[in-house]
Amino acid sequence: MLSITDFRANMPSGLALRQALPRAQMNIEEAAEKIRPLMREVKDRGAGALRDLSEKFDGVRPEHLRVPEQALSQALQQLDPAVREAMELSIEHNRAGHRAQLPTERITEIMPGGIVKQRWIPVERVGLYVPGGLAVYPSSVIMNVVAAQEAGVSEIAVTSPPQARFGGGVHPTILAACQLLGVKEVYAVGGAQAIAMLAYGASGEAGVDPDPLCQPVDVITGPGNIFVAAAKRLVRAVCGIDAEAGPTEIGIIADSSADPTLVAADMISQAEHDPNAASVLFTDSEELARKVEAVIVPEAQATKHSQRICQALSGSQSGIILVADMASAIEAANAYAPEHLEIHTAHAQEVAEKICNAGAIFVGSYTPVPLGDYLAGSNHVLPTGGTGRYEGGLSVMAYLKPVQQVEYQREALKEMARPLTAFADAEDLPAHEEAVNCRFR
Known part of the structure; x- marks a missing residue:
């Protein structure tokens, strides 16, 4: 089921290593071209277009878009x-974790009489997307909303998405x-x-919806499928986004001390999300690789969602990377930059300190990714597709703007007049010079 790539004799480096590792393929540009007319339709026609598109793609025409x-209130009662x-505990833990991310405002005296205040x-207004599809994700509601609330939005x-089995409404657990x-x-x-509605706003249908139905937002966050990711790319000129998220992925660094049953279970847990999900093991132990390979097949076949799990694990995006030593495993994992990285080694904390590219790092055999999905206090909206090399996961920072507030007194400005001139x-900008010097005539 899991392919094994043996890098023990000759492991590539740099870009060649990144290209040699398993990765789910996602053509955002192609998807963007497909949905461009759809986005324009929502922008032009508002609620009417939204209902037509729901009927086409979701198989239901919602009576109430809002x-x-x-x-x-009824959903919570039931x-x-x-x-x-469990939700209340998740909210409590996530509030604590996200409150700790809040930056501190600072006032810096650049010179006597001249200060710069760093404000956040x-x-x-933000729009938060919660996917439907193969599963229901109240945890994504919590991750998105708590981060925004703690930021002060x-x-x-x-x-x-509207659900046909709930009469065109949102899944009750989400509500x-x-x-x-x-x-x-x-x-x-x-x-x-939905991304078009949030970015552009949407007018309501006469006699059915309020007008406007939805006001445009400043930032859109939340995971979704390839078309949601492509839509985010198309609206970046009018609002902020968190990331163009792709299929979920887990990387695991493990040595001979790791329990193959736990490693296999954690690889299966991510494969459960989607047939395109990626599960990749980095290890310097051929014995462990063989044991995981043996354990994972019957375990995957015995689970409820075995079809999608087996498809994900046998896909080109998943596999075992066999390396010469732990240093090589760390190098390969950093090149892969997984959304989730688990560390199952004898000295897990030491290995963790050497990781620089990952959406989130889960240290030790008692810190599986599902803990982060729900209750750890960390956010589960994370960078995928190797973007962990330069992006972080969703945090309060997605909803905060760094603004510098500058204040100089008369004597401080006068002292700066000569170097400013x-x-x-x-730069041949004499009006800049005059804007300062005219204050002292």
Whole structure:
């Protein structure tokens, strides 16, 4: 099921190593061209287009694109108490984890009479996408909303695909999570059309919806399929986005001390998301590789979603990378830059300190990725497709703008007049010089 790539004798480096590692293929540009007309339709026709597109792609024509508040409160009332308890614990842990990310405002005296204050100002309005598809993700509601709330965002809109089995409404568990978090603006809109609605805003249908149905947002965050990712790319000129997320992926660094059953279980857990999900093991132990290979087949076949799991594990995006030593395993993992990186080694903390490219790092055999998916207090919206080399996961920073506030007194500006004049002359901008010197005549 899992292919083995043997790099023990000769492991490539740099770009060649990145290109040699398993990776799910995702053609964002092709997807963007397919959805460009759809995005324009939403921009031009608003709610009418949204209903038409829901009927086409989701198999249902929602009566209410904006979910009535009564449906939110009813969903929470009917929620399984055990699930509610788990959600409340997740919210509590995530509030603590995200509050710790908040930056501190600083005032720096550049010179006597001249200060620069570093401020962090939240955006006013955000749109949060929660995927539907093969599973329901109330955890994504929590990850997106808590980060925005802790950043101080004042307006939050959540959108998730309409479900035919719920009469064109959003899945009740998603609605319950929104109600728990105090989010009242929720839309039954999915896919690229949801991103268009959030970015451009949408007019309502006469006699059916309020007008406007949805106001445009400043930032859009949240995971989705390739068309959601492509839609985000198309709207970057009008609003901020978190990332163009691709299929989920897990990398595991393991040595001979690792338990093959645990390694296999964790690879299976990510493969459960999607047939395109990637599960990659980096190890210097051929014995461990063979044991994982032997364990993973019956375990994968015994699970509820065995078909998609087996498809993901046997795909070209998954496999075992056999290397000469732990230093090579670390190098290969950094080149791969996985969304999730688990470390199952005798000295896991030491290995973790050498990781510089990963969406999130899970240290030790008692820190599986599903803990981060739900309850660890970290965010599970993470960079995929190797973008962990230069991007981080979703945090309060996605909703904060760094703004420098400058204040100089008269004498401080006067002292800067001569060097400022020299700069202005060098750049042939005499009006810059005059804007300073006119203050002292």
